[in-house]
Amino acid sequence: MQQRRTIDQIHTNRVLLNGQLDTPKWWAPTVIVLGIIVAIGFFMIGIMVNKGLGVTGLSRPVYWGLFITTFVFWVGISHAGIMISAILRLSQAEWRRPVTRAAELLTVFSLLTALMFPLMHAGRPWRIIYFILPYDFARGIMPNIRSPLIWDPVAISTYLTGSTLFLYIALLPDLGNLRDRTTGWQNALYTILSLGWRGNPRQWKLQTVGGILLSALMLPIFVSVHSIVSWDFAVTPAVEGWHSTIFAPYFVIGAVHSGVSAVVTMMALMRWLWKWEDFIRPEHFDALARLLIVVATGWLAFTFLELIFAVYGLDAPELALRELQIFQWPWNILFITFVITGYIIPVGMWLQKSVRNNIALMFWSSLFVNIGMWLERFLIIVPGLARKTPFVYTWESYRPSGLEWFILFWSLAWVTFLMLLFSRFFPLVPLFEQKESQTFSDSIKIGRVKVPAIVREAD
């Protein structure tokens, strides 16, 4: 860690708890504006529930459109948390420390948002409760656990529950810290939430061992979730472009690509908005960009493989679909944009050290990735359905309605709104991790140079 400087615990508390103890001036206006957008979005959803899915652009044969694309997109973003938090925690990567909480939080809120899209898409959400609960005894119909559409909510609910508990357990020491810094109702709230945390060796040991154990348990769940989301498509033999054996790893690596990029976006915003320059440093962006180059290139390989597998068999419907996806208007322009923004521009930028250490450029490149990754999901889902096939008796292309676009925009505002609300009450950077990092930091002299070093406890 080259850019570290010694920061005492009082200063760490004052700076990293500035969102809770001394709310920044921009916070309230931003939350109000976002709150208005969120309220309008819920009103729009209400209109759709009242009028039916006719207010969307969905029509046979394109029965899955913007909502399902956005659902897959947010599930993808949710993979940030466990990728960053669990893998880096297990590998004891030192640069994880300022990143983990924000990544876990992004997981929880993006999963919550993702879950809302299939519900909206169902048109009459209350009628699909039997997907989860075996309630409909009158007709004797139980959830069909053989359906991937049941696997999906089960996997996502597991991931959401696990991620939320993981987030809470890692918050305990910081809740104790907030209890010690507050008075009145806030003190009462943090006293209850911190469960009487004192910071004795037993509690710290359980915090460390428990964190590693939960990371190890969450990793297989993280892999399973996007695999199962991919099977929503891959087990549908009737749609070319969906029925692919590589979909599970392809979706997982794509999710990591978009999720880690979203963490970069969020870290840049945190650094700018809360002025955490001492804690979120260029070296963290540099490390994330190096990781992203590997992930993005792995993801590109899967994208390429998917195309190769599709065209190698010279199966006429598959070839027709790929021609539609890549060469025909308007899909061709979307495809080009997807490749350029998903890989060529960001990876081209990240190969430069000057870009990796430039927060503004990292911010914009990470946004490019998520534009590309949203388009990737759209291009997987819609053209396969929109392609004219012999036995389809109605055939229309898909043009998303204004309401669908607004709900997509609403989801971005909704996640940001939830994050900002969270930041008012809970710290976005784990304080105890920062302090531990200071405890273990040292410098060693090698020859004539003094090198910053981290002391690590033997397992």
Next chain:
Amino acid sequence: MSKSVLGLYSDPNQAADAMDALKGAGFPLGTFDVLTGTPYPEGAFGEHVPQHRLFRFPAFGAIIGFTLAIFLTAATQIAYPLVTGGKPILSLFAMLVILYEMSMLSAVISTVVGIVIESRLPNVNPGIYDNRITEGLIGVVITTDDDKSDTAIDALNSAGAMEIKQA
């Protein structure tokens, strides 16, 4: 009547000396503890190394989850025995996903319960404490009989306590 005494230190070495002084004064391990705002390496203060049984919790949880999942998947299929594509009613592959997810969910929940229980939380009566511990001070706390509290205070002071609190 028992009494709690807390000594506050700014330096980890002093806190370790205080722990040694308490041991030297005849207080048994386990009657005194060290409180910090950040994790320190195990044994840094010469404290009693805590034992735990956390690893049993996820295993137990996974077994419970798996059993419940077997019941849910089998019962729902048998309750509405719709033959699909000539496949068996109890279709194992389709059950695997639910079995896996429910086992993992139960393992995670029981691990979290295990962390809370093994951390001795929730702690309704946390006892003597000082808010400056989360600002970097290190607290050495001992609960002892009233008549031995002076010995404990002497031991804590001998290590250079910057402040002593009693309750």
